[in-house]
Amino acid sequence: MAESWSFLDTFEPNFRPLVVIELAKGTKEETIEWFTKRIVDKKANGGEYSMIFCAQLLVKPLEMENGDEHIYLVGASHLRLLLGAENVGLVKECNDNSMRTFTYSSRKTFKDFADDNHNFLTMAECQYIIKHELENLRAKDEKMIPGYPQAKLYPGKSIVRRLLTSGILVQIFPLHDREELKKLRHSWYGRVKVGYQPLDEIRCYFGETIALYFGFLEYFTFALVPMAVVGIPYYVFAWEDYDKYVMFATFNLLWSTVILEVWKRICAIMTYRWGTLLMKRQFEEPRPGFHGVLGINPVTGREEPVYSSIKRQIRIYLVSLPFVCLCLYFSLYVMMIYFDLEQWALDYHEANESNFSSLMLFVPSIIYAVVIEIMNRIYRYAAEFLTSWENHRLESSYQNHLILKVLVFNFLNCFASLFYIAFVLFDMKLLRQSLATLLITSQILNQFAESLLPYWLQKRHKKKMKKRMCSLKTETDLPLVEQVNLEKEMGAYVGTFDDYLELFLQFGYVSLFSCVYPLAAVFAVLNNITEIYSDALKMCRVYKRPFAEPTANIGVWQLAFETMSVISVVTNCILIGMSPQVNALFTDSKTDLILTVALVEHLLLAIKFIMAFVIPDKPRHIQMKLAKLEFESLEALKQQVRATDTYNSEK
Numbered sequence: 001m002a003e004s005w006s007f008l009d010t011f012e013p014n015f016r017p018l019v020v021i022e023l024a025k026g027t028k029e030e031t032i033e034w035f036t037k038r039i040v041d042k043k044a045n046g047g048e049y050s051m052i053f054c055a056q057l058l059v060k061p062l063e064m065e066n067g068d069e070h071i072y073l074v075g076a077s078h079l080r081l082l083l084g085a086e087n088v089g090l091v092k093e094c095n096d097n098s099m100r101t102f103t104y105s106s107r108k109t110f111k112d113f114a115d116d117n118h119n120f121l122t123m124a125e126c127q128y129i130i131k132h133e134l135e136n137l138r139a140k141d142e143k144m145i146p147g148y149p150q151a152k153l154y155p156g157k158s159i160v161r162r163l164l165t166s167g168i169l170v171q172i173f174p175l176h177d178r179e180e181l182k183k184l185r186h187s188w189y190g191r192v193k194v195g196y197q198p199l200d201e202i203r204c205y206f207g208e209t210i211a212l213y214f215g216f217l218e219y220f221t222f223a224l225v226p227m228a229v230v231g232i233p234y235y236v237f238a239w240e241d242y243d244k245y246v247m248f249a250t251f252n253l254l255w256s257t258v259i260l261e262v263w264k265r266i267c268a269i270m271t272y273r274w275g276t277l278l279m280k281r282q283f284e285e286p287r288p289g290f291h292g293v294l295g296i297n298p299v300t301g302r303e304e305p306v307y308s309s310i311k312r313q314i315r316i317y318l319v320s321l322p323f324v325c326l327c328l329y330f331s332l333y334v335m336m337i338y339f340d341l342e343q344w345a346l347d348y349h350e351a352n353e354s355n356f357s358s359l360m361l362f363v364p365s366i367i368y369a370v371v372i373e374i375m376n377r378i379y380r381y382a383a384e385f386l387t388s389w390e391n392h393r394l395e396s397s398y399q400n401h402l403i404l405k406v407l408v409f410n411f412l413n414c415f416a417s418l419f420y421i422a423f424v425l426f427d428m429k430l431l432r433q434s435l436a437t438l439l440i441t442s443q444i445l446n447q448f449a450e451s452l453l454p455y456w457l458q459k460r461h462k463k464k465m466k467k468r469m470c471s472l473k474t475e476t477d478l479p480l481v482e483q484v485n486l487e488k489e490m491g492a493y494v495g496t497f498d499d500y501l502e503l504f505l506q507f508g509y510v511s512l513f514s515c516v517y518p519l520a521a522v523f524a525v526l527n528n529i530t531e532i533y534s535d536a537l538k539m540c541r542v543y544k545r546p547f548a549e550p551t552a553n554i555g556v557w558q559l560a561f562e563t564m565s566v567i568s569v570v571t572n573c574i575l576i577g578m579s580p581q582v583n584a585l586f587t588d589s590k591t592d593l594i595l596t597v598a599l600v601e602h603l604l605l606a607i608k609f610i611m612a613f614v615i616p617d618k619p620r621h622i623q624m625k626l627a628k629l630e631f632e633s634l635e636a637l638k639q640q641v642r643a644t645d646t647y648n649s650e651k
Helices: 029-040 078-088 104-109 123-135 159-165 178-188 199-206 208-237 242-274 309-352 355-360 363-389 395-425 428-464 472-477 480-488 497-512 520-542 556-578 580-584 590-614 620-650
Strands: 019-023 058-061 071-075 091-093 099-101 148-152 169-174 293-296 303-306
Touching (some): 019 123, 029 058, 071 480, 078 123, 099 620, 123 159, 169 480, 178 199, 199 208, 208 242, 208 497, 208 520, 309 355, 363 428, 556 590
Antiparallel strands (some): 019 071, 019 169, 058 071, 293 303
């Protein structure tokens, strides 16, 4: 049972700022006073659910040179953070090396705990706790935000979300720890080395979601090495020998299954060590952009906006779906223009037969690759707008619909031309050329757009602030005011969506047409090595520090990668069946060829599913630890029920 919070004192002699709150300039004094009071108050006056109405945190205004106070620093006492850790359900390691949900009453049983050890909780965990408490600040009986009658409130409404949607609250972001960041940069990308990333340090600083992405990126890069090693000799010695590619394609298909299943096991080991594998799922609140008429939530009994699911379905199927189909049609139309350019380049080469004309053969593919990236980014904005307009109540539902829209378009936009070349034009030489050009060009563009350009813009911003800050060499000694001013102007890291999407498309280039271009894995390995360093650079130097988000896996992306591996079985089997060597074996009957290819394809799919079933998602020792914890929880629940029954009978 959680400790009572009534004894907490907001006084903290060594105030440690963890989170920054930026209000809009000119925010009314009564609004600021009301909001900060809610943050620091111990409990509301009266009210059955007073603990959810106030955060009991520490707030300090940032003293600006011009005397303008619209930026506030938020922290918390050590005791408050420990109680918050129990409230959010953090899992920590015990003295017996087991992982258990942290409770304040049993704090002495946890490893490295001491009353004076303020490092028991990582800074990322402390910031996550503060974010959770701020987001759970809820209105009591107010009908509006003081000073802003147009910003309506109702009992149970998240105050922070209303302030954000009303434009009163500009942003909330966690502060960097300059000393810790300097150590992390040095061990992560400060020197070029061959070795593993410091994933535990990344997790302690940025949280589990970011660490899990970099863990998957590292694992995927190492997993590509066997494909690259096998692909090089196939490329060098067996370029036109399709019958030899049967072994390579089969190896590719089994490889894609094994690496995804092994990743599940590695992911389970990491998230168990980090405690997120055991964290209970929090009840999901309505997302900030959700709107509707005021009603009663049948689950919580609270007043909140209610929106008809029928209206949402109408928006999805009568507006969003036709728009997506229109975009897919436009993508195919652009693809046909690309093939017209290819034909023009081929005719030009046949007419001139020069070195310049040979280079011109690659120009259409390069132009098309650039157009694909531009279309993908424009469509992403349209998909975000449409998904937001559909008015999904939960963030998980919003993300699922957004991912589905983006994946469908990106898959068709990136791979439709390759399927057309392979299965309509039957031009293997053009397929190799297009695959190589699309892969390499997209990798160069992504590196530039995601890392190099933002880093250059951030360097320009730092130069503009040169008069107000110290030299970059003494960056760790910047005054707090300068640090906050610098970080609040940085771009916000929007999450791992684009990073996983890039890996997903790369996985498609490597697996879908492996028997045509074995060098795809080589270029993917080279790209991922630079991707690790460039992504680390942008996390540490370009963007604001993101809030930690506990997670136990890579979510829907696991299913996306597995779906791509299934599609790769079909495409590789058909490509092998189309090869001259295989066709020579079935000169009398094409029906026998089709049946044989279908049989091989079904056999390989069966092997994939059998392997997925045989390889457990969690290692045996993790399964045993989870089973032991479940047993102990059931026994504790039984004892609690017996104690309650005994008390009631005696009473």
